[in-house]
Amino acid sequence: PLDHWDAAESAPGLDALVTAAGHIRNTDVPVGFPTETVYGLGADATRSGAVRGIFSVKGRPSDNPLIVHVCDLDMLRELCNTELPAIYRPLVEKFWPGPLTILLPVPEAAKYTLAPEVTAGLSTFGARLPASPLTRTLIRLADAPLAGPSANASTRPSPTTAQHVVDDLNGRIEVVLDGGACGVGVESTVVDGLCEPPVILRPGGISLADLRTVPGWEKVERAYHDVAHGGNAQKDDKAQAAEDTLKPRAPGMKYKHYSPKARVVLYEGGKTPVLSRDALIKDIEGAGQQASVVGVVRTSTWPKLTSSLEKTVTGLNGAAAPTSSTEDIDGVVYHLETYSLPSGPKVFELYLGRDLSSIAHGLFSALRDLDARGAEVILIEGIDDGGDDMAAAVMNRLRKAASEVR
Ligand code: TXA
Ligand code: MG
Incomplete structure (x- = not known):
């Protein structure tokens, strides 16, 4: 023991x-x-x-x-x-x-x-x-x-x-x-x-x-290359070519890494919120064709979920309203919304906070937590790493965990 x-x-x-x-x-x-x-x-x-x-x-x-x-x-x-x-x-x-x-x-x-x-x-x-x-x-x-x-x-x-x-x-x-x-x-x-x-x-x-x-x-x-590593899945040709020409000097950087059991889909971050509610619901429905539990990790928009989501979720046949809670997982705190879409999948959507330090702080915990909740696919809203800040570290980890980048 x-x-x-x-x-x-x-x-x-x-x-x-x-x-x-x-x-x-x-x-x-x-x-x-x-x-x-x-x-x-x-x-x-x-x-x-x-x-x-x-x-x-x-x-x-x-x-x-x-x-x-x-x-x-x-x-x-x-x-x-x-x-x-x-x-x-x-x-x-x-x-x-x-x-x-x-x-x-x-x-x-x-x-x-x-x-x-x-x-x-x-x-x-x-x-x-x-x-x-x-x-x-x-x-x-x-x-x-x-x-x-x-x-x-x-x-x-x-x-x-x-x-x-x-x-x-x-x-x-x-x-x-x-x-x-x-x-x-x-x-x-x-x-x-x-x-x-x-x-x-x-x-x-x-x-x-x-x-x-x-x-x-x-x-x-x-001196690192940072193309999506294709966690559990295929690399595209561009990623493979970049990897072949730019041998990472930290040996660990070449390995598959940071991967939850779920398939990770990463949205590359921009300066504005990358995921609108409508686009997200569409993608969850897409993912839901193969998965009965879908995880979502949000970083840029505070999910004023309950009002807008309630409409989407309960719009058809009065499905159960989303529930909203603040979770403390071993000292990592984030906001969680739980709902099911009329088309099927159960969704755990969690919000890490908007500032870089809380995103970094909660990132790995979030992946593990969604695994524990049975997520088969995790959609992650990336952040803008165009600056010289710690976003580079966060996106480096996420690209390596991702099977697909959108
Ligand atoms: O924050 C951290 O660095 C954590 C905590 C536990 O200290 N440690 C950590 O270790 O992340 P590890 O082994 O998971 O990652 C070490 C990274 C790997 O990418 C490895 O290839 C690289 O550092 N590295 C270690 N020694 C190196 C060397 N002599 N030359 C190039 N890269 C090296
Ligand atoms: Mg390591």
């Missing part, structure tokens, strides 16, 4: 941290741990057996390297045996601890020596100093840098609550440290400052605009 601490009742105390740290030191079974971005699956980065445990628990391809989490700059120094390259100094000063991962050369043997499995044969490794004091204390107690991917089963949406980790990995791990719902909700930004100009390998919790405020980072560019 999982030792599972409920943050709502009590944040994990020192006992829980000591237990989790003991697992990291003494076993080859990784531990679920909270961070400000998503939950991680952690193991002692210096022991091969422990690191292999991560790959087997997750079902992760072994050519996909892991991020190494440290508790402070001293631990990073002891890992690298050198000072941080100058390009990174102002960057980490500004954003660490926080949702940023930097690539560093794989060091020679030092006080801590990385197991080769961590880096999947690359000459660099990703280093991150997470914001959560709980996590940093865990790493300090384990007295080892913590190799840790997101704690989802491979291809699933990343976990943003301890319950998500349990849902994916119960039976395969023994300890999840519950730090409540993750604040940011999407993973860290991965950057490479060892090349000129520096590049973003994965968009995340720190935006391009944020990075460009830092000396030496004014010209940072995107």
Whole structure:
């Protein structure tokens, strides 16, 4: 059984941290741990057996390297045996601890020596100093840098609550440290400052605009391609061609990812709300020909559903009126409308809020929640990622989860 601490009742105390740290030191079974971005699956980065445990628990391809989490700059120094390259100094000063991962050369043997499995044969490794004091204390107690991917089963949406980790990995791990719902909700930004100009390998919790405020980072560019990945389905020729020519430099970016069980249809975002009520109802009816439960995730328009929907839904034969509620799923709060269309499908339509941080915060939870409600198709209203903000991270995840983009 999982030792599972409920943050709502009590944040994990020192006992829980000591237990989790003991697992990291003494076993080859990784531990679920909270961070400000998503939950991680952690193991002692210096022991091969422990690191292999991560790959087997997750079902992760072994050519996909892991991020190494440290508790402070001293631990990073002891890992690298050198000072941080100058390009990174102002960057980490500004954003660490926080949702940023930097690539560093794989060091020679030092006080801590990385197991080769961590880096999947690359000459660099990703280093991150997470914001959560709980996590940093865990790493300090384990007295080892913590190799840790997101704690989802491979291809699933990343976990943003301890319950998500349990849902994916119960039976395969023994300890999840519950730090409540993750604040940011999407993973860290991965950057490479060892090349000129520096590049973003994965968009995340720190935006391009944020990075460009830092000396030496004014010209940072995107080095990821972001075409729809075709979650469970076919890629179109254009997507396949883009993928072939633009090999992503973060190996993980090439994999199917973030996918709920449901088929995801993504509407590309624009500056104005992309989905009118009428268009949406038409598409739900279309989806409803194959699915009896349809999920909808809305981001741009506050659904003043009850009045306009009531007309649509009850227009024929007085079907049941939509119900409306505010849901709190393990600390992720959103607005939910439930209704059935006269033509058949039952619909769960949820609204993540309009601002970027609440969209990012609720995104993965929403996908998992709609899965749990039995949605076979999820229609998602995308957001405009033309700016230099965190919308890039949200749309990157959604495009990879999507089977179809409209
Ligand atoms: O927010 C996060 O970064 C979370 C939390 C748990 O810290 N971790 C996370 O890890 O997202 P993971 O393994 O799910 O994603 C790591 C990404 C992958 O796309 C991987 O390919 C890339 O970072 N990466 C890691 N090391 C790399 C390296 N040396 N060179 C290029 N890409 C690397
Ligand atoms: Mg991941």
